[in-house]
Amino acid sequence: MKGIIDYGVYLPYYRLKRETIFRAMGWFNPATAGMAKGEKTIANYDEDSLTMAVAAGIDCLTNMKRERIDALHLASTTLPYKERGNASIAGAALNLSPHTRTADFTGCLKSGTTALISALTALEGETTLVCVSDSRLGKAGGAQEQLFGDGGAAVAVGNEGVIARLMGHYSVSYDFPDQRRMDGDRYVRGWEERWIRDAGYFKMIPDAIQGVLNQCGLGINDLAKVVYAPLGMKDHMAMAKRLGLKSQQIQPALMDSVGNTGSAHPLLMLIGALETSRPGDKILAVSFGSGSDALLFEVTDEITAFQSKNKLNTNLEYKGELENYTQYLSFKGMLPKELGIRGEEVAPTSLSLYWREQNAVLRLVGARCKACGTPQFPKDPVCINPECDALDQMEDYPFSDKTGMLFTYTADHLAYSEDPPALYGIVDFEGGGRYWFDITDCRLESLKVGKPVQMTFRRRYLDQGRSVAGYFWKAMPFKG
């Protein structure tokens, strides 16, 4: 039977303390005082659910060869495009073959687990990469604003090198209208929280769990870890009591450090459980949203090779505080700012050019000269090495998975940036190749000549007037 063969995590760099939100909005909604603990993850201004899903996928691909992947499942309720395959953009950014089968899963918060079940039950022998992310918005001052976090998780599924074998899965599906958004809605709308908890959360998750346990002939005490989606700040613990879980069976919900990352959250927690599991452990993963999916896994001996990477903790530890609530509002497009006339200029995007140059723009694929071996970006007919000068000797060469060092850099206060000053520099890639890139996810003080960097797929601009998100790659400090 199929199982999980690899995983990756992506949490964005910025954290917003809930106390910061409460200080700004508590005057309006004093009832959120009880939630004002811990912090949540905030996607940078140049990130969206697509880039975060790609980042999680890249984290997954540090262990496995992308050539193994037959299909890509992208799941999120906050994908940028309604029409234009988000998974096709992600597949290119992950530098997967164009012959990869891609699919978008969306519409409810169990879309992540549904994408995972679809992968696990797909054709025998197929390897599927499941990338899940969310960055949902609650209105200013509401409980959802406190609860929601941004992030992504990726799980690769296949037959060989299984680290957690699928034992069974069980789903329930209801039109439970606890949370909803229609076309054009930016913010999540809900119904009374007590009703959501009592009539939905406390019923559907136990139903799905019971379903899969019955199917496998197991009881709750046979499980090493139980992963289930959080709801409010305290509901996760209340559920544990209802399920009769011992404290060591409860997989932490990450609400005080991440917040609820929507579709991605059950997978994020599942990865947390895998990273501390032992061979033979049975782990249950359960989602909540328009019903519930429950997946039961048994951890294999292969797990030990993966745990040294400590991917979840690496992501939890790489962070910077977003000190201003207004900066958070701005990143989320909730604050009309005075951009200045320079900032208002948005040049049109040529989509035919974008398509022609997709290898460079989406995949960060340049070239290596077959005559002299010099990697170079972008791909030109004539070799950049003046000693070589060969014509038409170029073969594709990917840079997205290469690390590099910062050759030089600056912090530019004149260039328009959503997070000024604009940081950029020149990167020397390990193995050869040099190019200049924007730099993200750090502060000027942390930059120095020679600093190790890695590449990250980002949204360079958002042209809402023309419905174009312009994606490209930036450099960021090496995260490990």
Added chain:
Amino acid sequence: MAEGIRNKVAIIGMGCTRFGEHWDRSAESLAAEAFEEAIGDAGIDKKDIHAAWLSTCFDEGNVGKSAIPLAAALKLPYIPVTRVENLCASGTDAVRGACYAVASGACDVALAVGVEKLKDIGYGGLPDFSQLRGIYNRQIFPNQTAPGQFAMLANKYFNRYGLSREEGKRTIAKISAKSHANGAMNPKAHLRREVDVDTIMNAPMIADPLGLFDCCGVTEGAAAAIVVRADRARDFRPDPLYVKALQIAVSPEEEFRFQQWDGTHVETTYRCGQRAYQEAGIKAPREELSMMEVHDCFSITELVTYEDLQISPRGQAKQDIDEGFFDLNGKIPCQSDGGLKSFGHPIGASGIRMIYEVYNQLQGKCGDRQIKDPRLGLTHNLGGFPANCVIGMTIWGNEL
């Protein structure tokens, strides 16, 4: 190397408007003013001109494309006119077109006019760069400006030569202070005042480590030159300037795409300088040159240019700066008119403005800021960024 155009062409007339923010002037009126001064200075008529070159850079917010705006502004009578655009080095390239036409014998009298209107875009700094290099590079170039690109040069230079941020900033601040002091004496300068080193060092940051006073002005203005065959120059005036070298060098962009460039100099300047010295027959520039007008778009640019032009040894420009080597009373005064820093930088006009200062200095017409007995003057005009640029250089002498 080819024979070149040394001593084949001479300047017999020049003009230059006051530089500044000309809210009430059009590009056409600025060009006409520089032109009128130039033909008056040369003592010729418009009908004596056989061909003309126009240099402008940012056409979108300026006069638009083609050479028609110049022909129309000056009412040139159906003569050949060509527009050249080579970023901030456009002005030198226009002079090159005029000089080559005369040197070839294609015409006897040629005109170069450079003009730029930059202040009709609604914001400070240069117009947005995002489309400057085409719609593909817009997708893959960083969110950059000129100050940022030259700031990267400064950070790398400081790092390589072990200058602390404070030492580095102080060194380049002295360059800006020197140019402001010179520009304060120039009635046509845009930013005509002295600024002390501490003010420069404490100015608001533009692109780390470059502050406001490390950057040149964003300026409007025009400049013009009239060139003729050298052997006939004295028919027009007793003190023409003879071309000794006129070179353009363009980067193949290997600087930022191949791991060889050290990031602490402008390779294209070095290459252009070598060729210019060879054309001019200069073997020891530090000993032979009387004055320089270099492309000080940023203070750090002027510093590395001292080294790239082989005036100061690599990594040792600081010593020359500290000793006043480039001051008005130094061995090789640099930016005696205030340079881009203080005179200002109307892009398409700057290369011609540099030559205007050499012209006036070599004719001894600079009043308070006159250099003592100059004989050989160099101009260095940079378009683009340290890692990919166009360099235009000229060298002029007052003797054949």
